[in-house]
Amino acid sequence: MSDILTHLAGMGDKLSAHVLLAAAALALGIITALPLAVWASRSPPVSRIALGFASLVQTIPALALLALFFPVLLSLRSVFGEGLPTLGFLPALLALALYALLPILRNAVTAREHMAGGVLEAADGVGMTRWQKLRLVEAPLAAPYIMAGIRTAAVWTIGAATLSTTIGQPSLGDPIFAGLQTQNWALVLAGCIASAGLAMVADALLGAVERGFARRKRWLVWSGIALALAGVAAAGIAQRPTTGDTIVIGAKNFSEQYILARLIGQRLESAGYSVEYRDGLGSAVVHQALTSGGIDISVDYTGTLWTNQLGRSDNPGREAMYDELVRWERESTGTLVLGQLGFENAYALAMREDRAAALGIETLGDLARAAPRLTIGGDVEFFERPEWIAVRSAYGLDFDRQRNFTSTFLYDALTGGEADVISAYTSDGRVAADRLRIIEDTKGAFPSYDALVLISPDAAKDARLVAALEPLVGAISVEAMREANLSVDRLEDKRSPAQAARTLADKIGF
Amino acid sequence: MDQPASPTPTGPHLRFENVSRSFAGVVAVAATDCAIAQGSFVALVGASGSGKSTLLKMVNRLGDPDQGRVIFEGRDVRDAPPAALRRRLGYVFQGVGLFPHMTVAENIGIGPRLAGKRASAERIAELLELVELEPEYAVRMPHELSGGQRQRIGVARALAGNPHLLLMDEPFGALDPVTRDGLGKRVRLLHERLGLTTIMVTHDMAEALLLADRVLVMDGGRIVADEPPQALLAGAGGDIAQGLVAVPREQAAALARLDAAR
Incomplete structure (x- = not known):
C-alpha cells in the first residue's frame, strides 16, 4: 500500500503530461465534431459518411490506431518536411482525437434528429436566419446531449491515452507499462489508480456542465468549465517546457x-x-x-x-x-x-531443465524431432520475426501449437506448463534462476545479437x-x-x- | 398598437396568383388564384391533404410555390429574404411551437430580438395583457403552463412585431373544447381591435363558420367554395362545402332535439 502511495506521489510529471494530452485530444475532437455535426444535420449523406467513418475508427483497437499514425506521419513528411514529428505528442493527439470524435458526433446528430419538428418550424416561422436558428434554438437544445457525448469521449480519451506510452508520449501509461514489464504490481496499480481517478474527476466536472445545460443553470455550466480549465492550466504550468539540450x-x-x-x-x-x-x-x-x-x-x-x-x-x-x-x-x-x-542478448529457445532431460533434447535438431508433440510460446513479435522463420526452416521445426505471451509472462508460462518451449533471451537473468536449458543452435541459424x-x-x-x-x-x-x-x-x-x-x-x- | 385608418375591408391586401405546388409528383396546391382584402378574417377549411396548410405557408415562405406568385402589400413575397419577411408577419403554429428553453418573455420577445430591438418589460406585459395573462407569467417556462396558456403565449408572440397579417395554422387543434372556444373568441376580438388581416387554417367547419367572415373550402389542392358563413349555411358553395357544413348542423339539430325532449 505504501508502495503505491510512493509511486503515486512521484507521478506528477506523467499526470500533467496525461492531462495535457487528453485535454488537447478532447478539444481537437470537439472542434472537429461540432461543425461536422452541423453539416451532418443539414445533409443526410454527410451524416451517414461521418458517422460511418467515426464508427469504423472506433472498431480499430486504440493501440493499433496509435501505432498506425507513425507510418502515416512518416509518409506525410514528403508534404510537411522533415520537421514533422512522427512519435510522441502529435500522433497521440491525432489518434485520440479521432477516438473522441464518435461519441460527440453521434450524440450531436441524434440530438438534432430528435428535436421536435414544431420547434424547428417555429424557429423558421418567427424569422430566424440559419445562423440564428443554430445559435438560439438548435445549439441550446442539443447542448445537454452533446455534453453527454463529450463526457463519454473524455473518459475514453483519458483511458486510451495510457496507450500513448507505446509511441513515445509520456503519460500515466508509463508506470503501467513499466510495472507490467518488470512485474512491479504496485507501479501498475498506481498508474491505473491515477488514470481512473483522473477520468472520474473529468467525468464529474463535465457532468456538472451537462446538468447545468439540462437545467438551464448557467452558474453550474460555467463553474464546471472553469474548474476543468483550471486543471488543464495547472497541468500546463507543471509541465516544464523541455529545453532544447535535453x-x-x-x-x-x-x-x-x-x-x-x-x-x-x-x-x-x-x-x-x-x-x-x-x-x-x-x-x-x-x-x-x-x-x-x-x-x-x-x-x-x-x-x-x-x-x-x-x-x-x-x-x-x-x-x-x-x-x-x-x-x-x-x-x-x-x-x-x-x-x-x-x-549478447540473443534469441534462443529454452526448455525446463528437467523436461529437456526427460525428452533427451540438447540441440535444436533434437527439438525438431519432438516438436510435433510440444507447444511453443513466444513473445508478441517472435513468430513474425525473420529470425524465427530462418530457424524454423533450418531445422524443420513444426510444433503442435504456438502461443503468444507478453515477455513478462513468458517464463511463467514455461514454469507453469502453458508452454514446453519458449523464445528466451540469453541475457535474461531468469534463464539461470528458473533452471532453464538453452537448446543449442548447432547450425548457427540464429544471428548474433550484440x-x-x-x-x-x-x-x-x-x-x-x-x-x-x-x-x-x-x-x-x-x-x-x-x-x-x-x-x-x-x-x-x-x-x-x-x-x-x-x-x-x-x-x-x- | 398600429390602428389602421379604416376598419372596413378595402382593396386586396394579399393575392395568390396562379400558385401551384407538388410534393414528389403529388399535387398539393393546383393553379390557385385568390385575393384577400385588408381586415378580413378568412378561414381555410378542408380535409387533411386538401392543400390548406401548403397554401398558407406560401405566404411566409415556409414553402414556396413551384409556379405562380404571392403578392403581399403590393410586392412579391420573394423580393425580400425569408427571415425579414417572416418578422413582418404573425404566425401561430399548429402544436404551439414555443421554444422550450426560453421563458415566456423570451418567447414573446423573440421576433423583436431577431430584428435587433429588444422588447421592454412593459411591452411584454402589454402583449400578455392582450391575451389576458398576468405580467407574472413573463418569467415562467413553457412546460409550466397549460395547453391553452401556451397557445395564448403563441398568439402574443405572433403579435409582438405589430404585424398587419396574422397567419394561423390549425392554432387550436390540440386544445380542449372549452379552451378552444374561449381562445377562438379572444383571437377574433384581437383581430378587430388591432385591425388585422387574419388567415386561419382549420379542419373544423364549425370553428370557421363562427369566427371567420369568409370561408374558403379546399379539396384536392383547389378552392372549391368561397362564401361568407351565412351563404354556406344557406346552402351555397357546392357539395363538398355542404358536406363539411352538414356535420356541425346535424350535431346542432341533434342537440336541439335532445334539449326539446327533456
Whole structure:
C-alpha cells in the first residue's frame, strides 16, 4: 500500500503530461465534431459518411490506431518536411482525437434528429436566419446531449491515452507499462489508480456542465468549465517546457532496455546533461525514432538491425555483421554506432531443465524431432520475426501449437506448463534462476545479437556526449547484465530499473 | 398598437396568383388564384391533404410555390429574404411551437430580438395583457403552463412585431373544447381591435363558420367554395362545402332535439 502511495506521489510529471494530452485530444475532437455535426444535420449523406467513418475508427483497437499514425506521419513528411514529428505528442493527439470524435458526433446528430419538428418550424416561422436558428434554438437544445457525448469521449480519451506510452508520449501509461514489464504490481496499480481517478474527476466536472445545460443553470455550466480549465492550466504550468539540450533516451519494452537506458542517462546526468526517457517503444519504432530525431540514444542488437533494417537473412558471422552494420548506419541514416556493450542478448529457445532431460533434447535438431508433440510460446513479435522463420526452416521445426505471451509472462508460462518451449533471451537473468536449458543452435541459424549503443545523427555531433558514453563500450559482461535483469524481474526484493542501473554501474567500476 | 385608418375591408391586401405546388409528383396546391382584402378574417377549411396548410405557408415562405406568385402589400413575397419577411408577419403554429428553453418573455420577445430591438418589460406585459395573462407569467417556462396558456403565449408572440397579417395554422387543434372556444373568441376580438388581416387554417367547419367572415373550402389542392358563413349555411358553395357544413348542423339539430325532449 505504501508502495503505491510512493509511486503515486512521484507521478506528477506523467499526470500533467496525461492531462495535457487528453485535454488537447478532447478539444481537437470537439472542434472537429461540432461543425461536422452541423453539416451532418443539414445533409443526410454527410451524416451517414461521418458517422460511418467515426464508427469504423472506433472498431480499430486504440493501440493499433496509435501505432498506425507513425507510418502515416512518416509518409506525410514528403508534404510537411522533415520537421514533422512522427512519435510522441502529435500522433497521440491525432489518434485520440479521432477516438473522441464518435461519441460527440453521434450524440450531436441524434440530438438534432430528435428535436421536435414544431420547434424547428417555429424557429423558421418567427424569422430566424440559419445562423440564428443554430445559435438560439438548435445549439441550446442539443447542448445537454452533446455534453453527454463529450463526457463519454473524455473518459475514453483519458483511458486510451495510457496507450500513448507505446509511441513515445509520456503519460500515466508509463508506470503501467513499466510495472507490467518488470512485474512491479504496485507501479501498475498506481498508474491505473491515477488514470481512473483522473477520468472520474473529468467525468464529474463535465457532468456538472451537462446538468447545468439540462437545467438551464448557467452558474453550474460555467463553474464546471472553469474548474476543468483550471486543471488543464495547472497541468500546463507543471509541465516544464523541455529545453532544447535535453537528451531523450529510448527504450524498448523489456527490463534490460529500461536498465541500460538508466545507465546511459545516469552517466549523462553526471556529465551535466538533462535527460528524458521514452520507455516501452516498439522494436521497429525505436530505430525510426532514432533516425528521425524523436529520440537521441537507444540500445539495439546486431541481429535485430540486421534482419529488420537491412532486410538480410544471411549470417556472415559476428564481426562481419557488426562492421557491415556500422557502415550501413553511417551511410544510409547518419546514425552513429558507438560500439558493442560487451554482451549478447540473443534469441534462443529454452526448455525446463528437467523436461529437456526427460525428452533427451540438447540441440535444436533434437527439438525438431519432438516438436510435433510440444507447444511453443513466444513473445508478441517472435513468430513474425525473420529470425524465427530462418530457424524454423533450418531445422524443420513444426510444433503442435504456438502461443503468444507478453515477455513478462513468458517464463511463467514455461514454469507453469502453458508452454514446453519458449523464445528466451540469453541475457535474461531468469534463464539461470528458473533452471532453464538453452537448446543449442548447432547450425548457427540464429544471428548474433550484440548489444549496441546507437546515437542519433544530431546527438552524434556532440563530442562531449560521445565521450561521456565511450567508457560503456565493452564494459558489460553477460553475467553482469543477467544479474541486473534478474534484480528487476524477480518477484522478491525487486529493484527499480534506476536502482539496478546504479548497481550495475558500481559493478563495472564507474 | 398600429390602428389602421379604416376598419372596413378595402382593396386586396394579399393575392395568390396562379400558385401551384407538388410534393414528389403529388399535387398539393393546383393553379390557385385568390385575393384577400385588408381586415378580413378568412378561414381555410378542408380535409387533411386538401392543400390548406401548403397554401398558407406560401405566404411566409415556409414553402414556396413551384409556379405562380404571392403578392403581399403590393410586392412579391420573394423580393425580400425569408427571415425579414417572416418578422413582418404573425404566425401561430399548429402544436404551439414555443421554444422550450426560453421563458415566456423570451418567447414573446423573440421576433423583436431577431430584428435587433429588444422588447421592454412593459411591452411584454402589454402583449400578455392582450391575451389576458398576468405580467407574472413573463418569467415562467413553457412546460409550466397549460395547453391553452401556451397557445395564448403563441398568439402574443405572433403579435409582438405589430404585424398587419396574422397567419394561423390549425392554432387550436390540440386544445380542449372549452379552451378552444374561449381562445377562438379572444383571437377574433384581437383581430378587430388591432385591425388585422387574419388567415386561419382549420379542419373544423364549425370553428370557421363562427369566427371567420369568409370561408374558403379546399379539396384536392383547389378552392372549391368561397362564401361568407351565412351563404354556406344557406346552402351555397357546392357539395363538398355542404358536406363539411352538414356535420356541425346535424350535431346542432341533434342537440336541439335532445334539449326539446327533456
